[in-house]
Amino acid sequence: MTETRAGDTPLLEVCDIVQEFAVRGPGGVKGAVVHAVSDVSFQMGRGETLGVVGETGSGKSTLARSIIQAPRPKSGEVRFLGTDLMRLRRKALVEARRDMQMVYQDPFGSLNPRWRIADLVEEPLLGYGVRSAARRRERVRELLDLVGLDPGVFAGRRPYELSGGQCQRVAIARAIALNPALIVCDEAVASLDVLIQAQVLNLFERLRSELGLSYLFISHDLALVKQISDRVAVMHLGQLAEIGPSEELYRRPMHPYTAALLDSIPGLDPVTGEARRPTPPQGEPPSPIDPPSGCRFRTRCPLAQARCAEERPALRELAPGHQVACHFPLNFPLDAGPAATTGTAARRTDAGLTDPGDISFP
Amino acid sequence: MTVERDEVLTADPAERAGAAALLEIRDLRIRFTRGGRRVHAVNGLSYRLDAGQMLAIIGESGSGKSVSARALLGLLPSSAEVSGSARFEGAELIGMPEREIRRRRGRDIAMVFQDPARSLNPTMRIGAQITEAIRAHSGIGRKEAGERAVELLKLVRLPAAERRFHEYPHQLSGGMRQRVVIAIALAGEPRLLIADEATTALDVTTQAQIMQLLVELQERLGMAVVMISHDLGLAASYAQHVVVMYAGRAVEYASAGRLFGHVRMPYTRALLGAVPLLEREPHAPLPVISGQPPDPAAIPKGCAFRPRCASATGRCEQAPPFSEHEPGHWWACWHPAEDPPGGSGGGGGGGEDGATR
Numbered sequence: 001m002t003e004t005r006a007g008d009t010p011l012l013e014v015c016d017i018v019q020e021f022a023v024r025g026p027g028g029v030k031g032a033v034v035h036a037v038s039d040v041s042f043q044m045g046r047g048e049t050l051g052v053v054g055e056t057g058s059g060k061s062t063l064a065r066s067i068i069q070a071p072r073p074k075s076g077e078v079r080f081l082g083t084d085l086m087r088l089r090r091k092a093l094v095e096a097r098r099d100m101q102m103v104y105q106d107p108f109g110s111l112n113p114r115w116r117i118a119d120l121v122e123e124p125l126l127g128y129g130v131r132s133a134a135r136r137r138e139r140v141r142e143l144l145d146l147v148g149l150d151p152g153v154f155a156g157r158r159p160y161e162l163s164g165g166q167c168q169r170v171a172i173a174r175a176i177a178l179n180p181a182l183i184v185c186d187e188a189v190a191s192l193d194v195l196i197q198a199q200v201l202n203l204f205e206r207l208r209s210e211l212g213l214s215y216l217f218i219s220h221d222l223a224l225v226k227q228i229s230d231r232v233a234v235m236h237l238g239q240l241a242e243i244g245p246s247e248e249l250y251r252r253p254m255h256p257y258t259a260a261l262l263d264s265i266p267g268l269d270p271v272t273g274e275a276r277r278p279t280p281p282q283g284e285p286p287s288p289i290d291p292p293s294g295c296r297f298r299t300r301c302p303l304a305q306a307r308c309a310e311e312r313p314a315l316r317e318l319a320p321g322h323q324v325a326c327h328f329p330l331n332f333p334l335d336a337g338p339a340a341t342t343g344t345a346a347r348r349t350d351a352g353l354t355d356p357g358d359i360s361f362p
Numbered sequence: 363m364t365v366e367r368d369e370v371l372t373a374d375p376a377e378r379a380g381a382a383a384l385l386e387i388r389d390l391r392i393r394f395t396r397g398g399r400r401v402h403a404v405n406g407l408s409y410r411l412d413a414g415q416m417l418a419i420i421g422e423s424g425s426g427k428s429v430s431a432r433a434l435l436g437l438l439p440s441s442a443e444v445s446g447s448a449r450f451e452g453a454e455l456i457g458m459p460e461r462e463i464r465r466r467r468g469r470d471i472a473m474v475f476q477d478p479a480r481s482l483n484p485t486m487r488i489g490a491q492i493t494e495a496i497r498a499h500s501g502i503g504r505k506e507a508g509e510r511a512v513e514l515l516k517l518v519r520l521p522a523a524e525r526r527f528h529e530y531p532h533q534l535s536g537g538m539r540q541r542v543v544i545a546i547a548l549a550g551e552p553r554l555l556i557a558d559e560a561t562t563a564l565d566v567t568t569q570a571q572i573m574q575l576l577v578e579l580q581e582r583l584g585m586a587v588v589m590i591s592h593d594l595g596l597a598a599s600y601a602q603h604v605v606v607m608y609a610g611r612a613v614e615y616a617s618a619g620r621l622f623g624h625v626r627m628p629y630t631r632a633l634l635g636a637v638p639l640l641e642r643e644p645h646a647p648l649p650v651i652s653g654q655p656p657d658p659a660a661i662p663k664g665c666a667f668r669p670r671c672a673s674a675t676g677r678c679e680q681a682p683p684f685s686e687h688e689p690g691h692w693w694a695c696w697h698p699a700e701d702p703p704g705g706s707g708g709g710g711g712g713g714e715d716g717a718t719r
Contacts, residue, residue: 163654273624281567
């Protein structure tokens with residue numbers, strides 16, 4: 001399922017990780033627990049980009065933080081380059097984190113506003129013991145060049161003199177400074193305008209081919225994730241709903257939740273300019289404090305039946321590399337008539353979602 | 363200014379002679395003085411909106427889309443210098459006395475902002491906030507206003523409206539809060555609702571629900587909507603007409619169905635090219651343009667997009683007029699793009715409505 005060659009250890013193996021937080025429940029009752037990530041497992045190959053999508057509160061960011069052990073998950077296994085990070089002590093963990101870096105959403109918030117750009121990019125080199133000052137300066141110039149910032153112009157500036165897109169380039173330069181194997185991007189381009197966002201996305205793609213990087217790319221924007229990912233994982237309320245090769249997952253979503261997400265995106269054909277109005281699922285996402293029994297999507301799912309409340313669907317591989325956690329998957333078996341190929345319209349009829357035209361007011 | 367600009371903007375030439383527009387903006391200019399520098403936020407914006415229609419204003423941060431909308435409600439700081447004209451049902455809003463504009467705010471034109479949490483008072487129950495808005499507009503009794511508030515919460519499809527009436531904003535999800543904000547905006551029964559990035563902070567599923575709600579309200583109440591957004595897909599799917607803004611000016615305007623199949627202005631083309639769309643293949647390189655939008659304190663002479671434009675020539679040092687070059691299709695460019703090969707654009711009629719209708 002991953003693109004690792006035989007004999008290679010995968011870049012990252014995540015096994016049944018669970019992350020929970022104690023909070024006060026409704027009415028201030030003690031002892032409530034947010035089930036942020038529940039039994040998530042997946043693998044990533046070297047040089048691969050895995051996109052993670054889902055709504056707010058689906059546990060995407062918590063998953064990313066659990067992987068880098070900040071904070072450490074409650075249970076499960078995170079093997080990075082063959083090492084189980086869950087067992088590492090502080091010093092060994094810091095050493096292992098050298099190979100996994102993060103880029104966050106807010107480009108201003110992640111840079112100290114009083115430091116010069118050169119110092120910001122130099123910091124990781126200092127932290128991980130590049131002793132020679134001349135070597136560090138040279139590397140800073142190299143890194144700024146790599147992310148498309150002229151060192152002569154930008155090295156002496158401070159973050160507030162830069163635009164959002166330029167700050168994000170500095171954050172990326174910091175992330176790649178130590179030649180990591182994996183970069184975790186948490187909504188890394190979400191706050192940028194489209195034209196700047198496209199520049200930064202292209203930068204990510206270029207660095208990936210030049211430096212052989214892997215990305216775990218977290219975003220709420222499905223179109224964006226499709227743009228950059230080899231495979232895509234869809235999270236819903238702390239669980240994996242579906243994971244598979246991005247082309248196939250978008251063309252033939254098998255989980256009704258994935259289909260509902262795709263149907264919520266306004267469509268626009270870039271050539272003909274034809275638009276398609278979304279048909280979103282009705283209802284609100286349930287609370288992660290008290291998730292529904294069985295399948296956590298069943299309260300919003302148009303296909304839900306009694307079994308969905310009783311039994312939690314396991315993640316099953318229904319097509320090569322394409323796993324789905326659903327008792328009644330869509331577009332399956334693969335030759336199940338028109339729904340398998342014609343996409344949205346057919347899928348929508350199958351799912352029985354209400355046509356917005358039918359809605360009458362109370 | 364020019365003859366073209368003085369003509370009324372509409373997609374249908376026949377309409378131009380007929381009924382008056384709900385909102386007509388002509389040559390709107392807004393300047394601020396910030397830190398001793400003159401910031402040119404809006405530099406001659408014109409558009410027209412008919413009753414019951416949805417217009418999308420598209421542009422990047424700093425293009426002047428929000429500032430121009432706030433000017434309609436008198437929500438700019440007193441340091442703003444505003445000139446030009448904005449007529450709402452014939453009444454001039456620019457330069458209107460504060461008392462008069464206060465009376466109209468919420469009753470003629472209401473506005474919904476991006477962050478619903480900041481639009482609501484965290485210490486007041488939902489019901490009290492809507493009731494207050496209703497009574498401010500109509501002066502009816504508390505009990506009657508309370509009943510009306512529940513009706514409004516049902517109108518915006520807030521689940522369990524009677525129960526939510528007694529809850530606080532923090533007990534609601536982001537989508538539900540935005541529904542409450544819309545209910546408050548509807549309290550004065552406005553003829554125009556300005557939604558300033560109203561769905562940007564929401565999940566795609568919630569965004570689609572809120573947009574669906576706005577369309578229902580637009581059709582049911584005959585309310586016009588100005589939707590300010592950076593999302594081209596959203597504009598194409600819901601709005602009847604689209605204005606594209608750059609550096610404080612309108613650079614292209616047409617019906618949604620016309621615009622996205624027949625993009626003329628290179629800036630609009632660049633935007634359309636840079637948006638990740640589901641219709642594209644994974645890893646397809648995004649055509650990008652270099653540079654950044656101009657500093658609003660130092661907008662270049664002539665066409666403001668010139669420094670970033672591949673088609674720019676010496677002629678672009680003179681500002682191209684914003685005029686109707688094809689029926690219902692306005693743009694400001696000396697070197698408009700041709701239709702791409704294979705782009706049919708859904709028939710290509712000039713006055714056709716939004717593509718999805």
